[in-house]
Amino acid sequence: MFFIHETTCISAQHTFLQENIFPAKLNELNQPANNILMAVEPAYEGIPPGVLRRMGRAVRLGVGAAIPLLQKNTNTPDGIIIGTSMGGMEDCIKFLIQIIEYNEGTLTPTNFVQSTPNAIAGQLGLLSKNKGYNITHVHRGLSFENAVIDADMLLKEKPGTTYLMGAVDEVSSFNYNIEKLAGWYKQRPCSNEELYNLDSKGSVAGEGSAMFIVNDDPSNANAKLTAVHIFQTEDEALVKDQLHQFLKTHLGDNKPDLLLSGENGDNRLTHFYNSCEQICGPDVSIARFKHLTGEYPTTTGFACWIATEIIKRNELPQHMIKKIFRQDFKSILIYNSYKGMQHSFILLEHI
Amino acid sequence: MNRIVVTGIGVISSIGNTVEENRMSLMNGVCGIDRIDKNFPSKFAEVLPFGQIEMSTEALQKKLNAYDSGLTRNSLLAQHAFEEAIKSSAFTTEQLQSFDTALIGATTIGGICLTDQLYEDANKGEGGSEYLESYDCASVNMYLQKRYNMHGIVNTINTACSSSANAIMYGARLIKSGRAKRAIVGGVDCIAKFTLNGFNSLFILSPEICRPFDAARRGLNLGEGAAFLVLEKEEDCREKKIYAALAGYANSNDAFHPSSLSENGDGPYLAMNGALESSGLLPTDISFINAHGTATENNDEVESKAMLRLFDKPPAFASTKSNIGHTLGAAGAIEAVFSILNLRHQEIYPALNYKDPIASTGLAPVLSYTKASVNNVMSNSFGFAGNCSSLIFSKA
Numbered sequence: 001m002f003f004i005h006e007t008t009c010i011s012a013q014h015t016f017l018q019e020n021i022f023p024a025k026l027n028e029l030n031q032p033a034n035n036i037l038m039a040v041e042p043a044y045e046g047i048p049p050g051v052l053r054r055m056g057r058a059v060r061l062g063v064g065a066a067i068p069l070l071q072k073n074t075n076t077p078d079g080i081i082i083g084t085s086m087g088g089m090e091d092c093i094k095f096l097i098q099i100i101e102y103n104e105g106t107l108t109p110t111n112f113v114q115s116t117p118n119a120i121a122g123q124l125g126l127l128s129k130n131k132g133y134n135i136t137h138v139h140r141g142l143s144f145e146n147a148v149i150d151a152d153m154l155l156k157e158k159p160g161t162t163y164l165m166g167a168v169d170e171v172s173s174f175n176y177n178i179e180k181l182a183g184w185y186k187q188r189p190c191s192n193e194e195l196y197n198l199d200s201k202g203s204v205a206g207e208g209s210a211m212f213i214v215n216d217d218p219s220n221a222n223a224k225l226t227a228v229h230i231f232q233t234e235d236e237a238l239v240k241d242q243l244h245q246f247l248k249t250h251l252g253d254n255k256p257d258l259l260l261s262g263e264n265g266d267n268r269l270t271h272f273y274n275s276c277e278q279i280c281g282p283d284v285s286i287a288r289f290k291h292l293t294g295e296y297p298t299t300t301g302f303a304c305w306i307a308t309e310i311i312k313r314n315e316l317p318q319h320m321i322k323k324i325f326r327q328d329f330k331s332i333l334i335y336n337s338y339k340g341m342q343h344s345f346i347l348l349e350h351i
Numbered sequence: 352m353n354r355i356v357v358t359g360i361g362v363i364s365s366i367g368n369t370v371e372e373n374r375m376s377l378m379n380g381v382c383g384i385d386r387i388d389k390n391f392p393s394k395f396a397e398v399l400p401f402g403q404i405e406m407s408t409e410a411l412q413k414k415l416n417a418y419d420s421g422l423t424r425n426s427l428l429a430q431h432a433f434e435e436a437i438k439s440s441a442f443t444t445e446q447l448q449s450f451d452t453a454l455i456g457a458t459t460i461g462g463i464c465l466t467d468q469l470y471e472d473a474n475k476g477e478g479g480s481e482y483l484e485s486y487d488c489a490s491v492n493m494y495l496q497k498r499y500n501m502h503g504i505v506n507t508i509n510t511a512c513s514s515s516a517n518a519i520m521y522g523a524r525l526i527k528s529g530r531a532k533r534a535i536v537g538g539v540d541c542i543a544k545f546t547l548n549g550f551n552s553l554f555i556l557s558p559e560i561c562r563p564f565d566a567a568r569r570g571l572n573l574g575e576g577a578a579f580l581v582l583e584k585e586e587d588c589r590e591k592k593i594y595a596a597l598a599g600y601a602n603s604n605d606a607f608h609p610s611s612l613s614e615n616g617d618g619p620y621l622a623m624n625g626a627l628e629s630s631g632l633l634p635t636d637i638s639f640i641n642a643h644g645t646a647t648e649n650n651d652e653v654e655s656k657a658m659l660r661l662f663d664k665p666p667a668f669a670s671t672k673s674n675i676g677h678t679l680g681a682a683g684a685i686e687a688v689f690s691i692l693n694l695r696h697q698e699i700y701p702a703l704n705y706k707d708p709i710a711s712t713g714l715a716p717v718l719s720y721t722k723a724s725v726n727n728v729m730s731n732s733f734g735f736a737g738n739c740s741s742l743i744f745s746k747a
Binding site: 080086087093095096100106112121122126130131136146175177231341 | 393394395450461463467469470473474475477483484486489490492493496497503504506507524525527544549603605607608610617735736737738
């Protein structure tokens with residue numbers, strides 16, 4: 001358990017450094033283009049132009065979101081913890097193309113250096129001269145969750161410390177191709193509004209970054225991250241059982257006010273989300289977010305960011321609502337299933 | 352009694368397919384770095400030396416009875432070391448499948464070891480190979496998790512060349528925090544056209560067999576391998592054979608440059624010093640350092656300087672990269688196993704190919720096999736993006 005203080009988020013919607021994102025900024029939604037929700041990239045003030053030019057897309061998204069948090073001198077984290085499934089996939093393939101097309105000739109190393117997933121945390125350490133703990137979790141759909149577990153352990157090991165914790169993934173035409181071939185994106189173009197209603201395989205692609213300053217100090221915090229639980233299974237009964245236990249352990253006889261569901265329009269996964277709605281019961285409101293972000297391995301970073309906003313303001317954008325029980329959002333359970341194999345529960349609460 | 356101890360080890364490298372074979376090679380100063388298999392799909396195959404494991408991917412499949420669709424050499428090497436580790440730790444099936452058994456693996460290349468295949472799949476747009484779900488780093492541990500039906504926390508870490516040292520730390524911390532009762536931790540990387548060209552573009556590959564800490568060193572050789580360790584709380588395994596204790600660890604960032612270390616070695620110094628602090632040991636308690644010692648111009652000089660900063664007189668040290676090359680994401684775990692062998696058998700293995708000290712530091716590694724009183728071994732792993740980690744293992 002720890003506290004979420006300042007946050008930033010770069011996503012396909014207008015979420016970056018917005019003072020009042022609900023309802024104004026999140027009413028007009030960007031639509032996917034060819035089933036890809038690309039991030040709205042900001043001007044990246046605060047990153048030296050020479051450094052910015054060399055950055056790959058994932059590094060830019062991650063560093064760009066984190067820099068405003070690190071530039072405030074009230075935030076000097078004791079370490080940097082990043083979750084990213086693939087890091088700089090675009091640079092990776094660009095380097096591959098160099099290898100193949102120049103037949104292993106004299107290649108420029110920039111793409112190689114930028115493609116390693118730890119380039120994001122490394123670049124952040126470099127730019128903020130942070131010599132503390134520095135790590136990159138790359139466990140596909142549980143990369144961000146492992147970053148959360150890591151932060152939680154660090155805050156218990158070293159009380160009084162502060163960490164920058166974040167999630168980053170990019171979409172490039174290359175990883176889009178690979179995931180599409182594997183059947184994870186819809187065949188026909190799909191709008192935000194249609195995403196949950198098409199009853200077909202696959203979702204829309206997405207990308208983004210979310211950054212959090214976290215510590216064990218509740219004063220001025222925006223939300224409390226009460227618990228995280230991860231596991232892998234293809235068995236729906238096991239997911240139900242795990243959710244039962246999770247809720248019992250962390251909420252006793254109570255239920256969360258809101259279930260923030262990772263439903264992504266892929267009809268092969270709907271049954272997992274339905275069974276979690278069932279376990280939560282009729283007294284829990286349900287909201288969804290993947291029509292804002294598209295699908296990528298670290299969407300739970302976005303989910304934590306928007307859950308923090310919902311808790312802070314005690315309001316919820318209309319288009320996210322699947323079912324409303326009560327207009328009160330003091331506790332939010334995020335459930336996400338990545339490709340029906342990797343599952344996570346994250347519980348956030350009002351301070 | 353709250354120590355984190357190692358109850359199982361497994362390793363495969365270019366000097367042996369098992370822990371015992373690796374030990375024999377280390378004792379006898381065997382170098383596994385040689386010309387690579389001619390079939391390796393790179394023009395550098397005929398030019399550069401590599402620490403290649405002799406067993407072919409097909410032979411690994413047969414030996415491990417592993418024929419799942421989309422399996423990579425990385426996953427197979429990992430499975431080989433994983434199986435030896437769990438066998439030596441006498442795991443029951445229930446323990447392996449239990450929700451309190453974690454699996455933390457590291458790799459820097461994941462399925463990108465299939466460099467040419469990835470190029471095809473990423474650019475084609477139709478058809479697609481059997482490897483579509485295998486390219487990321489997570490694919491290795493997700494395969495192991497599925498094959499052994501594991502339910503506990505699974506994670507993959509990529510901090511370049513310090514990846515598996517961080518996997519070991521993460522596993523130990525999961526146990527200390529109560530999130531796991533036991534953790535299988537380690538790493539793997541096979542030789543890949545992708546990393547080969549990456550390191551080549553940075554001009555840090557040696558055209559000859561590498562010479563860690565030698566004045567005339569010309570760079571590193573890439574190697575391949577995998578290692579896993581089983582970690583448990585000492586109080587939970589009184590009946591078991593204990594190989595060593597994990598006494599301390601630390602991770603810090605050099606915050607200097609994306610692909611080289613700072614002149615004073617702040618990152619290496621902070622990692623080594625932090626590991627000492629977390630172990631409660633004094634610099635004089637360290638009997639031996641398994642150095643990162645890649646044999647690049649930059650690393651060996653900076654690491655030497657950092658050792659001189661931390662220790663009045665640096666303890667005996669050597670780099671086993673002179674035996675097996677740089678195994679990247681596997682290096683931290685393989686060298687952890689080698690450090691445990693130092694402790695278990697009270698012996699130190701010689702550095703190979705060393706002649707003259709680096710002028711600015713004057714340090715010389717251990718040059719012959721010696722029986723010695725070894726109580727605490729420090730193992731260093733430093734990587735790109737400034738990621739530095741050090742581990743300390745102590746006698747069981």
